[in-house]
Amino acid sequence: MTFPQWIRACLDRVEIALQNGLPEVDCAPAKLHEAMRYAVLGGGKRVLPLLCHATGELVGAGSQALVVASVSLELIHTCSLVHDDMPAMDNDALRRGKPTVHVQYGEAIALLVGDALQSQAFIALTADDNGLNAVQQAALMRELARASGSLGMAGGQAIDLESIGTQLSRAELETMHGKKTGALIRAAVRMGALCGVTPEASAMSALDAYAEAIGLAFQVVDDILDMTADSATLGKTAGKDAQHDKPTYVSMIGLDASRDLAHQLGRDARTALDRFGPQAACLRELANLVVNRVH
Template structure:
């Protein structure tokens, strides 16, 4: 078996190829919109959600070619969310993945349309005829992604985030926000990968969902720590933006040391869910470490 870094780079490269094929050429009308879509999706990001989809797919003996569609779909939704998140009416950030954000490189209207188009393309990827032999399961996957992306998931979490600027949230309130804003799509990535496989055992899916919920929260805790301690060059986005905008974070609520302990506790909670799967869950275990041990 290849080591984790080799596996990770292989999945990242594979996902890049799939996304490149899914995205319309920049030469196709409307060229500016298609160029902007490719600008924000290709050549950047850690592809954590794609990695989760493939790791969960391996756990459930899924054909990697089928997982490709699920991995691409969650990456497209994630990219759209970043484009909209950076807009002046949201977080108003000029930098993303180490380069000018979409509305700075193009314009606000194009960025808005890019987000709309990427969201549609994500569902187009999941809805392709024959992706799964079981059409009902394929429909379930679309339902999962829609719920994770909408008002009861990512979009709802962003609304809570915008409404929370300047407020003193409790840890429970902050967790509720991030279960939706960040965690919902991470959980969807794992479940979509699993649904591409042969095993749809309810208890197995519940354990995987619990794992992904813990990892999704850990991802946000680490992001908050890095935002307060790392520099802009390391992050690829504007450092210290949350503090500047008076946003509640795990660091402002708990302090840096307690936040770091919480990230470790969430990591341990995630691993507990994987115990019944034994060696089959190796990639999920390695991903948990990768997400929670990003340098801070």
């Protein structure tokens, strides 16, 4: 199977699980369920599920368990996007090439969509016959909760809001993105590993190093694309970082240096996988995909 074929197979499984796992629109409250499905289905890069699958396959995890973990990650990620786009946060009108949830359904429903998707993520992880035993369910819930809470994604967003119009040091910028973007990426890698035979400590440390490099590379490329791509390509509003006076890698070190940094982080990620040999081929390809993406 080629890498593009592997991606398609993974994403097809995850998309079907998302469609089947979300409440149907004929179930009350219909408008909320319609908005949840609008937010989640038919769009997005689905990088988190791909990372989860690639790591899980490295440790012999079953397909069913990896799909469940991937669904939970994607639901939390979409929850964060719905909330981040709202007027109290980034106030964006475009996401995944279509109007944001609060534009389409109103702010109150958008707030509830994010809340409901967060709950739905943990419902997925604790469903009967989902391919996970009780120990795995508890471990995965802890990883996901930690990554999405105040010490992870939510905390990174808080720092982001507080930093508008200020000058952060490079270390502070890295810390912010390590929480806001990096925490869920690290969780995706770790959750994939926890779906199978948990690697020994040194192997898990290598996977953490890979995830840290990929998480930062993803944000650096985001900063580059925000300046260089258009809204139609991105599927979201381009140039909003500069418009909101947010600190970015491009504003801090310049465009060329940011590109160099992204490629260096990609090399760091691939180096972290040396101990795994050819079995980590998909993780290496995902590192290339993150660094070289155009949207």
